[in-house]
Amino acid sequence: MSAISVGQAVILGVVEGVTEFLPVSSTGHLKITEGLMDIPVDDPSVVAFTAVIQVGAIAAVLLYFFKDIARITGAWGRGLRQRDQRRNHDYKFAWWVIYATIPVVIVGLAAKPLIDGPLGSLWVVAGSLIVGSGLMWAADRMGRHTRGEDDTTLKDAMLVGSSQILALLFPGFSRSGATMSTGLILDLDRVAATRLSFFLGIPALTGAGVYELKDAVGAGAATAPLIVGTLVSFVVAYASIAWLLKFIARHSFNVFVVYRIAIGVLLFALLATGTLSA
Numbered sequence: 001m002s003a004i005s006v007g008q009a010v011i012l013g014v015v016e017g018v019t020e021f022l023p024v025s026s027t028g029h030l031k032i033t034e035g036l037m038d039i040p041v042d043d044p045s046v047v048a049f050t051a052v053i054q055v056g057a058i059a060a061v062l063l064y065f066f067k068d069i070a071r072i073t074g075a076w077g078r079g080l081r082q083r084d085q086r087r088n089h090d091y092k093f094a095w096w097v098i099y100a101t102i103p104v105v106i107v108g109l110a111a112k113p114l115i116d117g118p119l120g121s122l123w124v125v126a127g128s129l130i131v132g133s134g135l136m137w138a139a140d141r142m143g144r145h146t147r148g149e150d151d152t153t154l155k156d157a158m159l160v161g162s163s164q165i166l167a168l169l170f171p172g173f174s175r176s177g178a179t180m181s182t183g184l185i186l187d188l189d190r191v192a193a194t195r196l197s198f199f200l201g202i203p204a205l206t207g208a209g210v211y212e213l214k215d216a217v218g219a220g221a222a223t224a225p226l227i228v229g230t231l232v233s234f235v236v237a238y239a240s241i242a243w244l245l246k247f248i249a250r251h252s253f254n255v256f257v258v259y260r261i262a263i264g265v266l267l268f269a270l271l272a273t274g275t276l277s278a
Contacts, residue, residue: 003043009225010232011037013053017236020057020205021198022244023136023177023256024263028125031171032267035122035276047116051212052226054205056233061198064241068199089150093199096154100161101203107165108208119169122271122278128172129264136181137257143184149192156186160193161200172264175201180253190248198241 004012015033019026030050034041041047062069075090085091108115118124163182167175176197183193270276 003040003046004049004222004225004229006225006228008037008039009049009053009229012050013056013229013232014236016050016053016229016233017057017060017238018240020054020233020237021061021176021201021241023132023174023180023253024260025125025129025132025167025172025174025177026054026057027167028129028172028174028263028267031120031122031125032263032276041122042116042120044116047120048212049226049229051208053209053229053233055209056230056235057237058202058206058209059234060237060241061202064238065195065198069202072199092154093152093157096152096157097161097199097203099154100157100200101207103158103162104164104168104204105207108168108204111169115168115171120171122267122276124170125172126264126267126271128170129174129260129267131170132166132173132177132181133257133260133264136177136253136260139181139184140190140253140257143193144187145184145189147186147188147192149188149195152188152192152196156183156188156196157200159186160196164200164204174260175204177256177260190253191245194245194248 012030012033015029016026019029027050031041034046034050039046072090072094075085075088076094078085079088079091079094111119160179160182163178164175166178167173179197179200180190180193183196184190186193188196267276271278
């Protein structure tokens with residue numbers, strides 16, 4: 001039997017959609033929500049379910065940035081055929097996204113037993129939420145915010161892409177939080193750092209969802225909850241992306257820092273009192 005019902009899938013889809021691209025840790029929020037609903041977070045079908053519904057959020061990114069993605073992939077295709085087109089920034093950027101995805105894929109495959117096991121503890125999530133908040137706060141103040149999206153380089157892409165490993169190994173750190181913070185440290189402005197985070201997340205998260213799909217069904221995850229959770233995460237994620245880009249164009253990341261610390265402290269309290277099981 002599936003460990004997740006359709007009703008629970010709707011709730012988890014909303015949580016995934018809201019938090020996937022906000023720098024607050026979707027994995028952490030999903031684990032907390034699953035714990036509050038008495039869903040066994042270490043059940044293989046549950047682990048796979050949370051990875052699969054990310055595909056809905058990724059689909060939202062693909063739709064929201066469709067024109068940008070079409071422009072970049074078009075430039076990449078022209079560059080493969082015509083040498084003189086390889087000086088185009090979009091052609092280079094397409095390769096940078098590919099290169100920057102390799103480190104997180106290697107670590108993800110090598111460390112999967114740890115990620116699905118001891119590193120998935122809610123104690124780790126709580127600690128990572130707070131530690132990640134410190135990094136985000138420091139990065140927002142260290143960065144000069146002087147470089148735009150057209151100023152990104154291979155070094156930027158590799159460092160930002162590799163920072164996804166922090167969130168992979170320490171759920172609660174937040175993939176978006178790690179990548180945006182790294183972008184800010186590299187002096188990218190907030191919008192450029194956020195957009196780079198989105199683009200670099202597409203191959204990594206899509207790959208994870210596709211990789212887990214067969215395991216999700218094979219482990220007992222029912223088809224209906226998977227479909228419902230994925231569709232809900234798509235709709236909610238699209239709205240979340242639009243809101244985030246407008247918000248960070250005018251505000252700092254302080255609200256996310258405070259929120260993460262509050263959630264981390266609350267989670268520590270729930271675990272310490274036995275209200276939630278790690």
